[in-house]
Amino acid sequence: MPTNVVSTSGRNPLAQKVKLSTIAEALGLSTATVSLALRDSPLVAEATRERIKEEARASGYIYNRRAASLRTSKSGIIGVCVHDMMNPFYGEILTAIERELDRQQHTFILCNHYDQLAKQRAFIDTMLQLGADGMIMSPAIGTPAADIRLAEENDLPVTLVARTVDGVEVPGFHGDDRRGMRLAVEHLIEKGHRRIAMVGGDDLTSTAREREAGYLAALEAADIEFKPEWRLKGARNRHGGFEAAPRLVALSPLPTAVVCYSDLVALGLMYGLSRAGLTPGEDIAVVGYDDIEEAEIATPSLTTVANGQSEVGRLAARSLLARLQGEDIPLGTQLITPTLRIRSSSEYRPFTLQRTEAASRHA
Template identity: 40%
Template sequence: MSRDKPGSPVTLLDIANDLGLSRATVSLVLRNSPRISEATRERVLEAFKRKGYVYNRHAAGMRSNQTHTVGVVVNDLANPYFTMLVRAIEASLSTQGFITLLGNTDESLERQSRFLDTVRQHNIDGLIVCPTESTTAAQMRQVLAWGIPCVFASRYVANLQADYVGVDNRRGMALATSHLIGLGHRRIAMIGGVMRASTGSDRAEGYREALRTAKIKLDERLIVPSPLTRSDGKRIITELLRLKNPPTAVVCGNDIVAFGVMLGLRAHGIEPGTDFGVVGFDDVPEAGLWEPPLTTVQVLQDEIGQTAADLLLKRMTEPSRTPTRIVSEPVLIVRGTCGARAKA
C-alpha cells in the first residue's frame, strides 16, 4: 500500500508500487546497477523527481557500513591555492559517487580536532587532511587509529607514516632564491609562512640552502615568518625597507604574500621587477594577471588534489597497503617581477 499522505516521506516501496516494479529493482537503480535496462532506469529516475524522493544516506550507511562521504579539511580557504585544491579533490571524488564534507581550520588546532571528531561521528568513508600548523604526529596517529582511510595533502606531519601527496617545497624555494642570486642579488629576504608547518619549514630550509651554496652569509633579520596574507606582505616589506642595509629582492611564502609585497613596494615608489626582485610560490591563477606578472614557483594544485583523491580511493580498497609518499618536482615560472639585476 502506498503511503502518499501529505508530509509523509516517499519510500522506495512507494516508487515501486507507482511503477509496478519490485522494490529490489528500484533499489538497484539507486545503486546504479548495470543489471537495470536504460528504459527502466529512466522511468525510475523520473519517478524519483516527480514524487520528490529523498535518499536517506544515513540509513543506507547503517545498512552497508558506507556513506559515500569524505571529509576534507584545509587550513585557509581564503587562499586561492586551497580553493583550487579542494575543487580538484571534490571533482575527482564526485565521479566515483562520493560527497565531500569540507572543513576550514584557519590554523586552529581546536577547529581541526572538532571537525575530525564530527565527521567521524557521521561514519565517513575517508579523510583528506592538510594539517594545521603545530599538528603533532601523536595527534594524527590517534586519527589514523580510528581506522578511517586518510591521506595528507600539501602538508605532511613529521615522524608520521601515512599517505601523502605534495610538492618538493625545499627544492622550490631553493630554485627561487638561486634565480635571484643569479641576477646579482645578495640581500634577499624571505617573507611569510610559519615554521610550525611542513611547508614553511621546508621552504625556509630551501632558502638557506641556496644561500649556503652561493656562499652568502645568512642574515636572520631577513627571514620574517608571518601569516600568508597581502596585508602582512605589505607590512613586512615596509619594515624591511627601513633597515640600514635593506634587501634588494624577496622570496615569499606564497603568491598572496608576494602581491602584498608588490603593493608595499609601490607605496614607497619602488617598482617590482625594475627596482626590486619579487618571487612568489604556488602560481595561483592571479599571478599571471598582475602587472608585471609575478615570477613564482609553480605548484599544480589540480594535480595534487586529483592525486590525493586517487590515493584515498586506493587506501579504501587496500587498507593495509604500505603508505605512499608522492612528491612532485616544482617548476620556476619566470615572469616580470624579478627581471632587474641588483644595482651595484
C-alpha cells in the first residue's frame, strides 16, 4: 500500500477530458454505440442507452460540437446580422427570430454591422468558417450582391429582413414602407393638415427611400405642393429627431404636422420640440413609424404605423428553417402590410396659434 499519495482535488485542471471513447472504455462499449445512444438512436437497446447516459452525466461529459460538426458539416448555428440590435426596431425583429429558432435547438450568433461593409463581410466570413447553417440579415447600406452570393454559393443560405439588396434572389421580408408612410400622411391630411414635414432618414437605405416616396405620393394625391424645406433629412435614431427640432421650428410658416422616419426619430423630435416650447399633440402633430413598444407609453402617446417587426422576424426564421429542411420556398421579397395606430401625438389644437393658422391655411 503506497504512502505519500498526493491527493488530487476534484477540481483538477490536468484531468483528462472526458470524450466518447472515455465513456465507451468505462462501459466496455464502442464509441459508435455511445455516440448513437447519446443522440437517442433507437438502434441502441434501451438499457444500454440508459447506462451510457448515466455514465455521461456522472463523468461530466461535454459534447464536442466542433468535432461533430466537422464530421457532419452541420453546425446548428444561425448567424443574424443587423445594423444595430440596440435599436428597438431591430430588437423586436431579433426577439421574434430568437423565439422561433429556440424551439429548434439552433444557436443564434448575433452581430451588429453598423452599416459598415467591412464588418458585415467579416461576419459573413466568420459564419462561413464556422460552417453556419444559415444566415438572416438586414444588409448594410451598399451591400454588393456579390457578398450575398458568396454566402449562398458556399452553402450558407441567406434570408433578408427589413432591407433589400439589388440583384440577389433570396427570400426577404419587410414592411410595405411606401404604403405605410402613405397611411400616416393621409391620416394627417384627413385631419386638415396641409403643411406636413418629414423628418429623419436619407436616401441611402431602401427603407428610407420607400418611406419618402410614400410621403410624396400622399401629398401629391391630395394636391398638396411639396416644399423642399419640409424634408428634414437626418440620422435614423433618437438623436436625429432631437437635432431636427430646431431646424423644424425655424421654418416659416411652421408646418402643422410632421411624419417621422421612425418612432425613435419621432420620440427624439418630441423631446426637441418640448425644449423649443412646442407641445407635440397640441401645437404640432407628430407621427412616428414602426410602433415600437415605447410608442404606447410615450407622452403624448405616439401615433405611428405598425410595421410588423414580429411578423418579419417570425417569417424570416421560418422561411430559413424550411429551406434548411430542404423545402422549396419562394424567393424574392414578401411585404408585410402596415397598419396605422392612432394615438395622441397626432392631435392638433394650437389654442394660441389657431387663428393665424386658420388664416394662413387659406392664404
